[in-house]
């Protein structure tokens with residue numbers, strides 16, 4: 001099973017440009033998480049920081065006891081072997097055929113015999129549906145095939161954590177559906193911890209167990225998928241409805257005068273309604289069941305009372321009363337400073353990073369939205 005990844009107080013700048021600060025969240029072991037955010041909010045920088053390819057100035061990323069930010073280089077290098085990375089374009093070597101591209105990490109990092117390498121490569125190519133294309137060059141195949149080849153290469157070292165950067169970029173809606181299904185099937189087969197960066201609304205609504213969003217150099221929130229999918233936060237609601245109305249502008253956040261003018265012209269963020277929740281994808285028939293689903297049910301049922309009513313109801317609808325641990329509709333726990341029918345409470349600071357706790361965003365306002 002995959003390992004959990006605990007991120008504490010992570011802050012990254014390039015020179016005077018602060019990309020994000022104080023990111024605190026935990027990727028639950030073996031579950032699929034998605035990180036959203038408008039273009040340029042530093043999602044790729046975040047992925048690279050998790051694996052130690054970029055060095056944040058502050059904070060920690062803990063993977064099996066190794067801090068991927070502050071540990072000695074040799075420890076980071078060793079821990080990096082737990083990760084499989086799939087970058088946007090597959091990052092394949094143009095002069096190597098797919099077999100050699102996918103075999104590359106095995107030849108580079110292990111002493112396996114060629115016969116063993118062949119078995120592993122062919123098995124991973126089968127998982128991503130590329131059997132028969134071993135001899136093709138990256139330039140001879142479609143963008144979707146290149147992505148799947150990049151994914152196969154990310155899988156050859158049996159990663160416990162898989163980071164995937166925009167698996168849908170450049171793909172048509174049909175191929176995106178296949179990629180969505182592939183992510184779920186992959187999780188069912190290898191039970192790895194997965195983090196996907198995407199803007200794609202289909203992937204967002206059908207794939208992840210958990211979701212977070214980066215915006216204005218902060219983590220708006222991170223928690224069960226239902227928390228974001230039902231969120232009334234203006235930036236989250238705008239992003240998930242793909243609307244022009246709201247605080248997110250073309251190149252940057254809008255100022256108050258622009259929002260007021262848009263509202264006068266009928267472009268109001270109040271029209272951004274949460275999209276109807278659709279069921280999460282199941283593994284393809286014949287695949288093993290996804291153990292993450294069972295683990296997550298247990299985890300989220302323990303945090304239901306801390307969630308806003310809409311998120312809680314959406315989760316309850318997927319649980320039996322005994323799984324929920326109390327009758328549906330029981331009152332949300334009221335904590336100091338939180339209105340009875342308002343947003344559910346933020347995480348106590350002491351719980352930073354606990355996988356069973358929803359309070360893993362920067363959530364500077366101190367409330368779930």
Ligand SMILES: Nc1ncnc2c1ncn2[C@@H]1O[C@H](COP(=O)(O)OP(=O)(O)OP(=O)(O)O)[C@@H](O)[C@H]1O
Nearest residue numbers: 014019037038039040041042043044045046166199
């Ligand atoms: N090595 C680097 N040196 C300097 N600035 C960088 C570097 N890498 C990224 N940046 C800057 O960090 C910011 C965030 O980039 P990043 O690619 O992480 O955004 P993103 O959220 O993944 O965007 P998109 O959704 O468009 O892919 C950008 O302004 C980018 O120019």
